[in-house]
Amino acid sequence: MAQMSGGAAVIQALRHEGVEVVFGLPGVQIMGIYDAFYDQPDIRLLTVRHEQTTAYMADGYARVTGKPGAALVVPGPGVQNASAALGTAYSASSPVLLLAGQVESYNIGSDRGALHEINDQLDTIRPVTKWCQRVNDVPSIPGAIHEAMRQMRTGRPRPTEVEIAPDILAATAEVVFPAATSPAAATVDWPQIQRAAALLREARKPLIWAGGGAVLAEASRELVALAEALGAPVATTAEGKGVFPEKHRLALGVGYYGHGTSSWAAPQADVVLAVGTRLTTQALGLNAVRVPQRLIHLDIDPTVIGKNYPADIRLVTDARAGLQALLEEVRRQDTPATRWSDAELHDMGRLQEDWLQANAPNQSAMWRSMQRVLPEDTVLVSGVTNMGYWAHFAYRAQQPRTYITSSYFATLGFSFPVALGAKVAAPDRPVVSITGDGGFMYALPELATAVHYNIGVVVVVFVDYALGASKNDQRTRFQGREIGTSLHNPSFAEVARVFGAQGVTTDPEHLDRALQEALASGKPTVIEVPVPTWAPPFQIQPRTH
Numbered sequence: 001m002a003q004m005s006g007g008a009a010v011i012q013a014l015r016h017e018g019v020e021v022v023f024g025l026p027g028v029q030i031m032g033i034y035d036a037f038y039d040q041p042d043i044r045l046l047t048v049r050h051e052q053t054t055a056y057m058a059d060g061y062a063r064v065t066g067k068p069g070a071a072l073v074v075p076g077p078g079v080q081n082a083s084a085a086l087g088t089a090y091s092a093s094s095p096v097l098l099l100a101g102q103v104e105s106y107n108i109g110s111d112r113g114a115l116h117e118i119n120d121q122l123d124t125i126r127p128v129t130k131w132c133q134r135v136n137d138v139p140s141i142p143g144a145i146h147e148a149m150r151q152m153r154t155g156r157p158r159p160t161e162v163e164i165a166p167d168i169l170a171a172t173a174e175v176v177f178p179a180a181t182s183p184a185a186a187t188v189d190w191p192q193i194q195r196a197a198a199l200l201r202e203a204r205k206p207l208i209w210a211g212g213g214a215v216l217a218e219a220s221r222e223l224v225a226l227a228e229a230l231g232a233p234v235a236t237t238a239e240g241k242g243v244f245p246e247k248h249r250l251a252l253g254v255g256y257y258g259h260g261t262s263s264w265a266a267p268q269a270d271v272v273l274a275v276g277t278r279l280t281t282q283a284l285g286l287n288a289v290r291v292p293q294r295l296i297h298l299d300i301d302p303t304v305i306g307k308n309y310p311a312d313i314r315l316v317t318d319a320r321a322g323l324q325a326l327l328e329e330v331r332r333q334d335t336p337a338t339r340w341s342d343a344e345l346h347d348m349g350r351l352q353e354d355w356l357q358a359n360a361p362n363q364s365a366m367w368r369s370m371q372r373v374l375p376e377d378t379v380l381v382s383g384v385t386n387m388g389y390w391a392h393f394a395y396r397a398q399q400p401r402t403y404i405t406s407s408y409f410a411t412l413g414f415s416f417p418v419a420l421g422a423k424v425a426a427p428d429r430p431v432v433s434i435t436g437d438g439g440f441m442y443a444l445p446e447l448a449t450a451v452h453y454n455i456g457v458v459v460v461v462f463v464d465y466a467l468g469a470s471k472n473d474q475r476t477r478f479q480g481r482e483i484g485t486s487l488h489n490p491s492f493a494e495v496a497r498v499f500g501a502q503g504v505t506t507d508p509e510h511l512d513r514a515l516q517e518a519l520a521s522g523k524p525t526v527i528e529v530p531v532p533t534w535a536p537p538f539q540i541q542p543r544t545h
């Protein structure tokens with residue numbers, strides 16, 4: 001029990017919860033929290049240039065570490081500016097705590113036009129959070145922050161928000177901090193596991209489809225072991241990329257919009273085990289998983305199971321616990337010899353190579369050359385840009401938490417600021433942001449943040465002077481009636497240098513060398529690569545099976 005201000009209670013509560021860094025942007029209502037950072041050495045405070053970046057960096061931090069990231073913003077415009085980033089984290093099931101200010105308590109709900117006032121702030125944030133709460137007195141602060149963290153550490157992790165009025169931050173009271181709790185061990189439904197294991201054992205051609213939930217549950221080892229025990233090839237969503245090493249003989253890679261080995265292999269399977277994925281059509285393409293295939297659907301969120309495809313067996317549990325239990329059951333009895341032959345797997349892989357060569361030869365060549373200079377622990381933030389979509393297929397990720405996407409939010413502009421947060425979390429690993437000229441501009445001023453805090457992210461900007469995906473849409477779907485999709489840009493390399501970062505321009509042939517040099521320097525670097533506007537995979541007709 002200790003006497004302290006609300007602002008100090010926030011910081012102490014964050015300390016108790018193991019928070020190491022907060023990404024913030026100050027303003028009058030949250031100065032009580034800013035001030036409390038002054039006296040404590042344990043939590044870093046990084047101030048950024050736009051509130052979107054607070055939540056994006058917190059998200060990048062969370063994706064790399066698996067621990068909740070924390071963002072701090074003023075009410076009203078601060079919360080609204082952070083909202084698209086929070087929505088991105090929500091779509092990716094990423095744990096981000098948004099600490100938000102409020103107007104003075106006596107003004108809340110008054111619609112008087114107080115500074116930064118917004119009506120029903122909690123309601124504005126509810127659609128992009130799993131849980132949110134206003135704190136109305138100092139003693140309630142630790143409990144609210146603890147609950148926000150508990151929500152993110154149990155079940156499906158999604159953003160949370162806690163908001164506190166400035167008078168509460170300034171008030172002083174006795175504060176007690178809840179004891180640290182560890183989440184209860186996951187339980188499994190053994191009869192259901194046994195049914196699922198029997199189905200998998202009896203399958204002629206079992207296939208596993210792993211999504212972001214498998215990453216979040218740290219289920220990589222169990223996934224590899226089960227796939228090997230069953231001889232089942234493993235497809236992933238873009239969110240799950242890396243959870244199964246893509247150099248593994250059973251790796252099918254990413255299925256996206258009906259493209260890729262995974263999408264083509266799935267209809268050949270007779271039993272599909274989906275783990276930690278919604279199985280959206282974005283991942284699978286149209287009807288890639290067809291009834292009467294048997295679908296075993298494993299997810300920690302029961303609302304996901306059977307949402308897009310009817311499930312024969314529902315397994316509601318954590319991906320790691322569920323896969324471990326399935327593995328134990330499968331190992332209890334002999335499984336038939338591999339049902340997918342090496343030749344068959346190899347041929348399916350070749351099919352994708354041929355398809356890439358036909359549809360994206362230049363992008364594939366660039367990925368091949370970049371891959372050569374990127375170590376396996378590189379964190380790649382795959383932006384909403386042509387090279388980002390093609391990376392799903394042409395880049396190989398070997399470890400979980402090394403490939404970051406904006407999931408179904410597909411938020412243009414997320415790549416650079418998320419990469420900054422990832423680099424703060426993993427300062428000793430290469431972190432590369434893949435972005436287009438359209439997307440980079442969203443958070444370009446954060447080059448100042450990168451230089452200020454020496455965050456050595458490498459940004460590769462593919463410059464086609466266009467919102468390329470939209471322009472190509474006009475070329476293909478609107479008979480070439482191009483309007484409103486061309487861009488005027490500065491030289492991004494020059495801009496980077498003006499900010500005090502490194503900036504280089506290179507042609508695609510020398511991108512690998514530029515990337516290698518940038519990574520070796522350890523400095524924030526922008527590599528500008530002129531490219532034409534190419535077709536993205538989702539504007540290409542899927543192969544018919």
Ligand SMILES: Cc1ncc(C[n+]2csc(CCOP(=O)(O)OP(=O)(O)O)c2C)c(N)n1
Nearest residue numbers: 385386410412436437438439466467468469
């Ligand atoms: C927040 C947001 N606004 C708009 C879009 C729609 N959109 C998707 S891709 C794209 C063009 C992106 O241009 P650029 O970053 O230059 O990448 P390119 O397609 O040229 O490779 C747009 C406008 C989006 N995904 N997200």
Ligand SMILES: [Mg+2]
Nearest residue numbers: 436437466468
């Ligand atoms: Mg572009």
